[in-house]
Amino acid sequence: MINFLISTHSGIRWLVLLFITWATINALMKRKSTTYAERDRRLNLLAMTFFHLQAVIGISIYFFSPKVQFFEGWIKQTMYRFYGLEHALLMVIVFVLLTVGHSKSKKADTPTKKHRVISLFYTIALCLIFIAIPWPFRTSLGSSWF
């Protein structure tokens, strides 16, 4: 079961990256637009939902992963510090940013403001995701492409 969750978590990252990037570019391009279509709302919601799903799986893995271990001196070891602290904490911050950004966009009273709120919150979130992902070229983290 844990291996299945880890593989799912690893694979879904691409969907999360695709949708958050798509929603961010869409919002940035429409920053001056005077219309906020149903299509825009659905894209922003879908991007946030994929992230939420990924985070729920991530939080479940956190308690069973062999890469999360709190032995003496774990904080000084790159891989254990990354998964036990950096990856999880940054992703929780991204969770909050996307949720708050999406909620504020719903309350904004003009289409332009809706796009601007999404572009601000989703851009910051995307930057943090890029920092917090265990890219396979960071060999000390022991992750793979899928």
Ligand code: HEM
């Ligand atoms: C609160 C949110 C999250 C938590 C608590 C979390 C936790 C974890 C943990 C514990 C692992 C190590 C799994 C193992 O034993 O191999 C892991 C791996 C990973 N996580 Fe997350 N994660 C979260 C969100 C995310 C998000 C949003 C993404 C991508 C957009 C992501 C991408 C990955 C990737 C690519 C791996 C490496 C999988 C591999 O070994 O190939 N995580 N995560």
